[in-house]
Amino acid sequence: MDDQNKNLILATALSFLVILVWFVLFPPPEPATTPDQAEITATEGGEIQTPSAQDTGSVGEATAAAEETLPEAAAPRVQIDTPRLTGSLSLSGGRIDELFLKDYKVSIDEGAPIVELLSPVGSDSAYYALYGWAPGTGVAGADVPGPNTPWSVEQGEVLGVDTPITLKWDNENGLTFRRMISVDENYMFSVTQSVENNTQAEVGMAPYGILARHGIGEDGDLPGLKNFFILHEGVMVMADGVLDEIDYGDVRDFDIDPNERAQAEVFQVSEGGWVGFTDHYWMTTLIPEEGATFKAAAKYDARRKIYQTETVLPTLTVAPGATEEVTTRLFAGAKEWETIREYQAEGVQKFIDSIDWGWFYFLTKPIFWLLHNINALIGNMGWSIIGLTLIIKAILFPLAFKSYVSMAKMKELQPQMEALKEAAGDDRQKMQQGMMELYKKEKVNPAAGCLPILMQIPIFFSLYKVIFVTIELRQAPWFGPFQDLSAPDPTSIMNLFGLLPFAGPQPDTLMALIFIGILPLLLGISMWLQQKLNPAPTDATQAMIFAWMPWVFMFMLGSFASGLVVYWIANNTITFTQQYLIMRSQGYKPDVFGNIKSGFKRAAKTDDK
Numbered sequence: 001m002d003d004q005n006k007n008l009i010l011a012t013a014l015s016f017l018v019i020l021v022w023f024v025l026f027p028p029p030e031p032a033t034t035p036d037q038a039e040i041t042a043t044e045g046g047e048i049q050t051p052s053a054q055d056t057g058s059v060g061e062a063t064a065a066a067e068e069t070l071p072e073a074a075a076p077r078v079q080i081d082t083p084r085l086t087g088s089l090s091l092s093g094g095r096i097d098e099l100f101l102k103d104y105k106v107s108i109d110e111g112a113p114i115v116e117l118l119s120p121v122g123s124d125s126a127y128y129a130l131y132g133w134a135p136g137t138g139v140a141g142a143d144v145p146g147p148n149t150p151w152s153v154e155q156g157e158v159l160g161v162d163t164p165i166t167l168k169w170d171n172e173n174g175l176t177f178r179r180m181i182s183v184d185e186n187y188m189f190s191v192t193q194s195v196e197n198n199t200q201a202e203v204g205m206a207p208y209g210i211l212a213r214h215g216i217g218e219d220g221d222l223p224g225l226k227n228f229f230i231l232h233e234g235v236m237v238m239a240d241g242v243l244d245e246i247d248y249g250d251v252r253d254f255d256i257d258p259n260e261r262a263q264a265e266v267f268q269v270s271e272g273g274w275v276g277f278t279d280h281y282w283m284t285t286l287i288p289e290e291g292a293t294f295k296a297a298a299k300y301d302a303r304r305k306i307y308q309t310e311t312v313l314p315t316l317t318v319a320p321g322a323t324e325e326v327t328t329r330l331f332a333g334a335k336e337w338e339t340i341r342e343y344q345a346e347g348v349q350k351f352i353d354s355i356d357w358g359w360f361y362f363l364t365k366p367i368f369w370l371l372h373n374i375n376a377l378i379g380n381m382g383w384s385i386i387g388l389t390l391i392i393k394a395i396l397f398p399l400a401f402k403s404y405v406s407m408a409k410m411k412e413l414q415p416q417m418e419a420l421k422e423a424a425g426d427d428r429q430k431m432q433q434g435m436m437e438l439y440k441k442e443k444v445n446p447a448a449g450c451l452p453i454l455m456q457i458p459i460f461f462s463l464y465k466v467i468f469v470t471i472e473l474r475q476a477p478w479f480g481p482f483q484d485l486s487a488p489d490p491t492s493i494m495n496l497f498g499l500l501p502f503a504g505p506q507p508d509t510l511m512a513l514i515f516i517g518i519l520p521l522l523l524g525i526s527m528w529l530q531q532k533l534n535p536a537p538t539d540a541t542q543a544m545i546f547a548w549m550p551w552v553f554m555f556m557l558g559s560f561a562s563g564l565v566v567y568w569i570a571n572n573t574i575t576f577t578q579q580y581l582i583m584r585s586q587g588y589k590p591d592v593f594g595n596i597k598s599g600f601k602r603a604a605k606t607d608d609k
Helices: 003-025 248-252 337-345 361-378 381-395 397-412 414-424 428-442 451-469 510-514 518-532 540-559 562-585
Strands: 039-041 059-063 077-081 085-090 095-105 114-118 127-135 152-155 165-170 175-183 188-197 203-214 234-239 242-247 265-269 273-278 282-287 294-301 306-312 316-318 323-334
Touching: 077 095, 095 323, 114 127, 114 282, 114 323, 127 188, 127 282, 127 323, 188 203, 188 316, 203 273, 203 282, 203 323, 234 248, 234 265, 234 294, 234 306, 242 248, 248 294, 265 273, 273 294, 273 306, 282 306, 316 323, 323 337, 337 361, 361 381, 361 451, 381 397, 381 451, 381 562, 397 562, 414 428, 451 562, 518 540, 518 562, 540 562
Parallel strands: 039 059
Antiparallel strands: 077 085, 085 095, 095 114, 095 127, 127 203, 152 165, 165 175, 175 188, 188 323, 203 306, 203 316, 234 242, 234 273, 265 294, 273 282, 282 323, 294 306
């Protein structure tokens, strides 16, 4: 591989880095806010303003959140208990506001608590779902249930898979409201809101659903966020097949003035969709019926530091003596690929896109699918990553074969290239002409060695995305000290690389950078050995850069997810083995360090005899 090829690789890598930095510093602008917006407010005293609905189904005002001073601990509750969920809902507002995920713990430490997804008002970071009706024709705000309405249990005791509950509230003015809530064996709630009109007049009102998250601190920060540029955390809106992602910081920018009403981003949905919040591994999503028309909104109330997403359905007209109802769904749980895919098959539009597949989604999705199925057969994610690497290398082998043969020829020509460099001196044009004549004479294509390297760039970033964002890699064990492949290598010289029963330095510290684990060390060695089989650059500066590259990567990737480092070690090892065997099959006799010694060069060509 000559100077041109080395420059090509460096230019490609630098170009990719520039694009990456550009997207981080200058992300694409968010779509402009539509003129028809929902203004979502709460009064200064904590009294909640209920939404108002027009005949067209548009909303003038909607609620922001439950009253801050409400004594949640004293409010009656209904227990939630399924094979995968536990928690309760509050009869004050009928809010689903306490939910734990039985299958997931906050850490791999023994005795670690299970993950808490939703929490009531008054907790450190309140996060809940609430439902209600926006008053319309013939209905006052006090005549419809809102965030703090005192509901009673009409039917059921514990909300479970086969035991739905029904809540009831009578406004004492002729309207009776019911809310039937059920839950499946995974993470999907169904909420059926109904209104019975016992008055003598026609009434109109619009059903809505709200997800609210209370921020903390001066800027309304949310605890537990990763704030990493390749991961989306914030609002997701699927509107008629188009996904919009809005970071929490951008949601805060919707606010006009802390002393005025907050401005919302509104999406008019005509053919179905959903809206909600997504974190690294968890998600809450409001899902109207398939193909439903509704408005989705996202906003931030700066006075109360509350993030909110909502769905508002068209106004229902209820005739005297009639009953109308509407059913929506609420997903609240882990972003498991199989579970979400099943919900998508049941009609939730493009629900699989709620997982953050990234820019290379056309590679990320099939790579994850393959890794998932390998793991289903093997039952160990670490060995599955190595199996995935073998399959990727096998797919790329025809291209790699031509590349390795070309690099072997280039390595054999290294002495002649050095001689040309000495003869040309500072005359670079003379040197380039001599090298081109040498390539033509030996029938060598110097660009052939670059293709596998270029192919590895998107594959590497796609696999990094898979390992970083998918919950299937979270706390996935391999063997020995490697019990979480989504976390950095826990070994170091300080614990004798995992032989002593205590952890190494904490990640993201200077000690962790210096005392790296066994996996980064193996990565550096494998990169160094692989590099030895490649022809060295003729330029001294480039040669120095490439010589240092394995050790720079060794320290740089020490803090990366150990599953990604396992992939890179496996890739380097397989590449070295392939290249070494291919070189020998072509008559080259390199030693283990890639040196082609005098007297062990390629067999003479037939046409040279």
